[in-house]
Amino acid sequence: MTSHKLRKVDVIFSPYSVAPYKILKDTMQRDKNEVIQELIDSGLRGRGGAGFPTGLKWKFAAAEKSDIKYIICNADEGEPGTFKDRKLLVEVPRKVFSGMAICAWVTGSTKGYIYLRREYRYLIPKLKEELALYEKHAKEFDLDFSIEIFLGAGAYVCGEETALIESMEGKRGEPRNKPPYPIQDGFLGKPTIVNNVETFASSTMVFRYGAKEYIKLGTDDQHGSKLFSISGDSPKEGVYELELGMRLDEFAEEFGDGDTKAVQVGGVAGFCIPRKNFKDTIIGEGNTTGGSTMIFNSTRSMYNVLHNYLEFYAEESCGQCTPCRVGTQQLLKGIEAVKNGTKPPQYLDNLIKLSETMKLTSKCGLGQSVTNSFSSIVNNFREEILF
Amino acid sequence: MTDKVTLTIDGQNVTVDKGMSILDAAKQIDVRIPTLCHHEDLCVAGNCRICVVEQKGKNTLTPSCATPAEPGMEIETSTPKVRKARKDIMALLVSEHNTQCTTCYRSTNCELQDLAAEYNIDNDIYISVVKPDLNIDKSSWSIEKDDSKCIRCQRCVRTCAELQHVNALAVTERGKDMRVSTFMHLPMNEIVCTNCGQCITHCPTGALTERRYYDKIWDAIDDPDKHVVINTAPSVRVALGEMLGYEVGTRVTGKMVTALKKMGFDSVLDTDFSADLTIIEEANELLVRLKKAFVTKEEVALPMITSCSPGWVKFIEHMYPEHLAHLSTCKSPQQMFGALTKTYYAEKKGIDPSKIVSVAGMPCAAKKYEANRPEMRDSGFMDVDAGLTTREIGHMIKQAGIDFLELEDSNFDSIMGESTGAGVIFGATGGVMEAALRTAYFVITGRPVPFNDLNITPVRGLEGIKEATIKFEDCLPEYSFLEGVEAKFGIAHGLINARQIMDQIVEGKSPFVFIEIMACPGGCIGGGGQPIPTNDEIRKKRIAAIYEEDMNKPIRMSHENPEIVAIYEDYLEKPLGEKSHHLLHTKYRKRKRY
Numbered sequence: 018m019t020s021h022k023l024r025k026v027d028v029i030f031s032p033y034s035v036a037p038y039k040i041l042k043d044t045m046q047r048d049k050n051e052v053i054q055e056l057i058d059s060g061l062r063g064r065g066g067a068g069f070p071t072g073l074k075w076k077f078a079a080a081e082k083s084d085i086k087y088i089i090c091n092a093d094e095g096e097p098g099t100f101k102d103r104k105l106l107v108e109v110p111r112k113v114f115s116g117m118a119i120c121a122w123v124t125g126s127t128k129g130y131i132y133l134r135r136e137y138r139y140l141i142p143k144l145k146e147e148l149a150l151y152e153k154h155a156k157e158f159d160l161d162f163s164i165e166i167f168l169g170a171g172a173y174v175c176g177e178e179t180a181l182i183e184s185m186e187g188k189r190g191e192p193r194n195k196p197p198y199p200i201q202d203g204f205l206g207k208p209t210i211v212n213n214v215e216t217f218a219s220s221t222m223v224f225r226y227g228a229k230e231y232i233k234l235g236t237d238d239q240h241g242s243k244l245f246s247i248s249g250d251s252p253k254e255g256v257y258e259l260e261l262g263m264r265l266d267e268f269a270e271e272f273g274d275g276d277t278k279a280v281q282v283g284g285v286a287g288f289c290i291p292r293k294n295f296k297d298t299i300i301g302e303g304n305t306t307g308g309s310t311m312i313f314n315s316t317r318s319m320y321n322v323l324h325n326y327l328e329f330y331a332e333e334s335c336g337q338c339t340p341c342r343v344g345t346q347q348l349l350k351g352i353e354a355v356k357n358g359t360k361p362p363q364y365l366d367n368l369i370k371l372s373e374t375m376k377l378t379s380k381c382g383l384g385q386s387v388t389n390s391f392s393s394i395v396n397n398f399r400e401e402i403l404f
Numbered sequence: 405m406t407d408k409v410t411l412t413i414d415g416q417n418v419t420v421d422k423g424m425s426i427l428d429a430a431k432q433i434d435v436r437i438p439t440l441c442h443h444e445d446l447c448v449a450g451n452c453r454i455c456v457v458e459q460k461g462k463n464t465l466t467p468s469c470a471t472p473a474e475p476g477m478e479i480e481t482s483t484p485k486v487r488k489a490r491k492d493i494m495a496l497l498v499s500e501h502n503t504q505c506t507t508c509y510r511s512t513n514c515e516l517q518d519l520a521a522e523y524n525i526d527n528d529i530y531i532s533v534v535k536p537d538l539n540i541d542k543s544s545w546s547i548e549k550d551d552s553k554c555i556r557c558q559r560c561v562r563t564c565a566e567l568q569h570v571n572a573l574a575v576t577e578r579g580k581d582m583r584v585s586t587f588m589h590l591p592m593n594e595i596v597c598t599n600c601g602q603c604i605t606h607c608p609t610g611a612l613t614e615r616r617y618y619d620k621i622w623d624a625i626d627d628p629d630k631h632v633v634i635n636t637a638p639s640v641r642v643a644l645g646e647m648l649g650y651e652v653g654t655r656v657t658g659k660m661v662t663a664l665k666k667m668g669f670d671s672v673l674d675t676d677f678s679a680d681l682t683i684i685e686e687a688n689e690l691l692v693r694l695k696k697a698f699v700t701k702e703e704v705a706l707p708m709i710t711s712c713s714p715g716w717v718k719f720i721e722h723m724y725p726e727h728l729a730h731l732s733t734c735k736s737p738q739q740m741f742g743a744l745t746k747t748y749y750a751e752k753k754g755i756d757p758s759k760i761v762s763v764a765g766m767p768c769a770a771k772k773y774e775a776n777r778p779e780m781r782d783s784g785f786m787d788v789d790a791g792l793t794t795r796e797i798g799h800m801i802k803q804a805g806i807d808f809l810e811l812e813d814s815n816f817d818s819i820m821g822e823s824t825g826a827g828v829i830f831g832a833t834g835g836v837m838e839a840a841l842r843t844a845y846f847v848i849t850g851r852p853v854p855f856n857d858l859n860i861t862p863v864r865g866l867e868g869i870k871e872a873t874i875k876f877e878d879c880l881p882e883y884s885f886l887e888g889v890e891a892k893f894g895i896a897h898g899l900i901n902a903r904q905i906m907d908q909i910v911e912g913k914s915p916f917v918f919i920e921i922m923a924c925p926g927g928c929i930g931g932g933g934q935p936i937p938t939n940d941e942i943r944k945k946r947i948a949a950i951y952e953e954d955m956n957k958p959i960r961m962s963h964e965n966p967e968i969v970a971i972y973e974d975y976l977e978k979p980l981g982e983k984s985h986h987l988l989h990t991k992y993r994k995r996k997r998y
């Protein structure tokens with residue numbers, strides 16, 4: 018476990034010192050395998066939550082044989098408390114498009130989509146202007162890859178990549194069984210690469226600086242920089258680009274209000290870390306790296322926090338699979354029952370076991386990750402749940 | 405050659421075709437894995453999660469129905485982790501389920517109940533999350549929908565989409581409110597539903613059932629004033645045994661008749677009789693149309709399509725309202741029977757038709773709706789007072805305390821109890837076509853159809869769309885216009901296949917002169933009123949039983965049925981005659997697509 022001091026950096030949001038389309042053009046002069054290797058060497062992982070190594074994803078996609086391949090930029094950003102992808106699309110869309118275009122070039126894709134969160138539809142006119150500019154450059158570079166905007170279905174679960182694909186196919190946004198993965202059998206049955214907005218923007222910056230330079234940011238375990246949407250009891254709510262690998266105590270000190278009791282790292286799907294563990298926690302290690310970080314001070318009832326999360330889950334689960342659909346309701350009713358005394362305190366242990374069953378048996382990341390916040394809050398703040 | 409993969413399941417090596425699921429691979433070595441959302445007829449859903457197994461090298465459990473076998477996989481199907489997870493999932497399903505086994509129609513034939521018993525959710529810890537506001541929808545004549553018993557496996561949704569292409573049922577809402585509903589949440593009688601009942605036979609629980617009418621029938625039987633007549637369809641006799649302790653594919657015709665008589669039906673008759681009658685009317689209708697097309701060159705709708713499957717009839721009324729002229733005007737055998745029961749039968753027996761209660765024992769849910777169509781009152785009464793499913797008949801036999809296995813055989817009553825092998829095979833897909841061709845060929849040429857033992861094998865089997873070509877040679881003078889004509893006949897079962905046939909017609913590309921369509925996969929033997937479960941293995945066995953019954957019949961062509969000969973001599977006068985027209989034929993109505 019290595020860490021370093023909290024450091025704000027300016028990679029992803031850096032203004033266009035080298036125009037992104039020049040990066041695209043330069044990259045296209047290189048050998049494709051070399052380009053993929055560079056991305057692998059950069060250690061870049063997906064910024065959408067699951068943290069899959071981006072270089073490997075592109076490599077697998079490049080190896081797929083198919084007449085057509087699709088690239089989807091996941092801009093569904095349904096997680097409460099996050100707005101980093103929106104900021105990227107507003108401020109540095111060219112980095113995002115350039116990342117998509119490089120991906121298209123190395124994987125042999127001709128068609129790209131931006132799956133845009135429904136609430137962000139007001140961005141469309143601006144994005145269309147930017148896309149026109151992109152198309153102009155693509156034409157100039159002789160790159161056969163067009164990008165279209167697809168308006169999301171308006172449900173949190175549609176951010177899950179296979180639910181997203183289902184919804185693009187005009188079906189109900191329910192996650193699919195995996196395997197097959199989208200890389201093999203995605204949109205319209207064709208190989209499909211789904212990456213987060215930030216992942217595409219970061220990949221552009223990897224090619225801008227080269228893996229050697231990029232990897233200087235971060236630690237041995239986590240490379241580069243990442244955007245954090247900070248919300249909750251913070252005087253500095255907002256989106257920050259931070260070097261990966263910082264300790265939570267420093268983070269709380271920088272962004273908290275001096276009275277931080279707990280931090281939810283990695284969004285609702287992540288873990289709730291209590292103050293006593295801040296020193297031993299490095300953000301992004303052993304916990305997920307979803308974009309949102311919520312800070313709670315001592316005035317917060319952790320029962321209410323958990324209750325809110327569970328209400329969110331019980332409503333946002335797509336409802337198709339038993340453990341998630343019924344499990345989320347049971348967890349919610351369960352803590353209510355413990356609170357009002359109709360179930361004994363020990364019932365919380367049953368509920369933790371249930372959340373583990375949900376992790377083992379749910380179909381997608383939503384149901385699988387409920388246990389993260391549930392167990393970490395119940396284990397660390399048991400008293401607050403009970404009384 | 406297909407690729408093979410070898411994996412181990414519970415320590416045993418097993419080699420299977422590439423792409424096969426872990427579940428099916430396990431079946432090959434007799435390892436049973438519980439399932440709920442899985443059904444052999446349907447595409448994979450993987451949503452109930454009861455079939456999870458442990459896969460070496462993976463932290464989470466693997467849904468065996470939804471995961472293809474991969475080379476070198478190491479699977480364990482019964483570890484503590486797996487058993488605990490399955491029990492937890494069962495407990496969750498039960499917590500969401502309005503458990504009422506003592507009053508539930510599916511009790512003892514319910515997959516949820518079976519698994520709940522197996523996993524014995526004795527320490528039922530979870531809080532009930534049954535939704536209080538879920539109603540039982542009894543609006544349809546055929547289908548009853550009780551959402552409080554639904555486990556959201558979506559088998560019905562997939563059935564209605566994949567097998568029937570009707571899409572009457574769909575998932576709505578998310579999370580805790582997710583449920584199966586209809587277009588705009590309308591009641592079942594207001595939506596585009598064919599009443600085929602396939603969703604019922606594919607539902608693992610009591611959430612979808614047929615509307616039951618047997619109490620009404622008991623009342624009629626108990627009423628000394630009433631003369632209660634039942635006719636039973638060919639498919640009932642090859643499936644009823646499944647509910648009463650017999651192996652799938654056992655013919656129980658004689659015992660069924662005995663049981664119905666013991667129960668107090670005044671007369672137990674055979675729908676096969678009216679199936680034979682349908683053949684005569686329909687074959688003649690086809691010949692008239694062909695004559696118009698070939699000789700008088702009149703505008704006439706060809707191909708002609710059978711109309712004996714009321715689910716199919718409602719489907720075409722909704723989906724292809726502009727093409728209803730293709731339907732034969734013949735009523736289904738059930739409705740012909742009903743109309744004749746209250747006219748011909750009443751007359752012959754000297755019974756006041758207002759005192760007759762005519763009951764149809766059917767493999768079908770749609771026939772309940774059909775019996776209630778306003779057109780079906782040509783006798784001056786409701787031609788058929790109630791349709792019972794095979795399942796309801798099974799229940800009634802049990803209710804009557806009859807020891808079915810010990811019963812002697814008996815014969816159908818008369819009149820309208822005599823039938824031929826041609827009437828019997830109506831129950832299987834291709835059967836109506838085969839029966840029609842046996843008679844039509846004879847009428848046209850004066851000779852039996854040129855197939856071994858009259859078995860027109862190309863029209864048989866479970867393929868979704870089948871065709872047969874028959875060349876007419878040495879025709880009788882009246883049909884010389886067909887001399888040398890090579891006619892193509894088509895057969896489809898399952899409405900998704902019907903749609904293909906219809907799309908061909910719409911495009912003007914249909915190669916056929918005559919088409920048989922059955923709403924249910926496999927034909928009536930796989931009907932929505934048949935014992936549950938139904939799958940291809942079971943369909944094949946029921947079909948085999950039907951053809952056995954055919955081979956055992958002394959008469960195998962409808963026009964040779966002596967009672968058919970008699971009814972034309974005594975009553976109807978001639979096929980397509982005025983009485984026939986009045987009692988045996990009907991009209992269809994255009995319905996809305998949505």
Ligand SMILES: Cc1cc2nc3c(=O)[nH]c(=O)nc-3n(C[C@H](O)[C@H](O)[C@H](O)COP(=O)(O)O)c2cc1C
Pocket residue numbers: 062063064065066067068069091092093094095096173174175176177178179211212213214216381382383
């Ligand atoms: C319930 C759920 C919601 C998700 N929502 C998002 C989202 O809004 N944006 C996103 O990029 N990824 C989201 N993901 C992750 C995607 O499934 C997928 O892993 C990601 O888009 C892949 O891109 P990456 O490798 O660049 O992270 C979600 C996953 C789950 C399980």
Ligand code: SF4
Pocket residue numbers: 174191192333334335336337338339341342379380381382383384385
């Ligand atoms: S885990 Fe939840 S969100 Fe994911 S498929 Fe299952 S019910 Fe849907």
Ligand code: SF4
Pocket residue numbers: 501502503504505506508509510511512514515516517553609610611
């Ligand atoms: S559906 Fe099954 S488990 Fe539910 S009440 Fe009916 S028989 Fe019992």
Ligand code: SF4
Pocket residue numbers: 547563564568570571572573596597598599600601602603604
């Ligand atoms: S009865 Fe048939 S058409 Fe109606 S909902 Fe069920 S499967 Fe669909």
Ligand code: SF4
Pocket residue numbers: 553554555556557558559560561584603606607608609611612
């Ligand atoms: S009605 Fe039956 S088949 Fe349909 S989802 Fe519910 S339990 Fe499954």
Ligand code: FES
Pocket residue numbers: 438439440441442449450451452453454455456467468469470
């Ligand atoms: S039977 Fe496999 S998930 Fe339902």
